[in-house]
Amino acid sequence: DTAVSQTPKYLVTQMGNDKSIKCEQNLGHDTMYWYKQDSKKFLKIMFSYNNKELIINETVPNRFSPKSPDKAHLNLHINSLELGDSAVYFCASSQRGQRAGGNTIYFGEGSWLTVV
C-alpha cells in the first residue's frame, strides 16, 4: 500500500498551460504539504494544510493554488505555467503533535514537471 501517492508522476506541458497534481495519503495524518525541489535539489516548502486548513503559505506565486477537499487529499493547481516552474513537486504528510520523531514527514514519490 502506498502511503502518500501523487499523480501524475511525469508531466510535460507548454508554457501558459494550467495543470494540476493530485495527492492522497492513507496514513490517517492530519497535516499535508507541498514541497518543491529544484534542479539543485533544494527542497522548499510551499504550503501546509492541517485538517483542510491552510497553515503555512510560503512566498510562492499566486498562480499556485492548493486545494484540500478533505484531510486525506491535497491537490496543487498551477495556472499559466512558466519555464521556471519546472521542478519536482513532492506531496507529503505528517501527524501534528507527534512527539516521536518530531516532524517525521512522509513524502510521495514526486511529480516531475517539465515546462517547455
Add this chain to the structure above:
Amino acid sequence: GQSLEQPSEVTAVEGAIVQINCTYQTSGFYGLSWYQQHDGGAPTFLSYNALDGLEETGRFSSFLSRSDSYGYLLLQELQMKDSASYFCAVSRGSSGSARQLTFGSGTQLTVLP
C-alpha cells in the same frame, strides 16, 4: 531569518565511516532531522534529535548540540546503497503552532567500491 549549512559533497569508500555536519541558525528551534534521498526517489526519514546527544539507529547515528546549533549524521560500515543525498532539516515553530520543517541544501554522498 534561518539558514542551514551542510557540505555539498562527500566521498568515501565501502566499509568506511563518514560524518555529515550541519550547522543551523533559526528561531523557535525544536529539533534536527535527517532525511535520505536516492536519485529519482522521495526523501525518507532517518533520524530526529530534540535533545543534546547521540541517537543511534543501526549503522546510522545522529548527534545534536543545541548550544552550538550543530548536528551531524554518522554513517558507519558504508555500503554502496548508501550513495544518496542527505538532508538535515530543522523543526521550528511556536508553542501550540504547527511545526515547520526547513531543509538544508543536501549533501551528496558517493560511496566508492
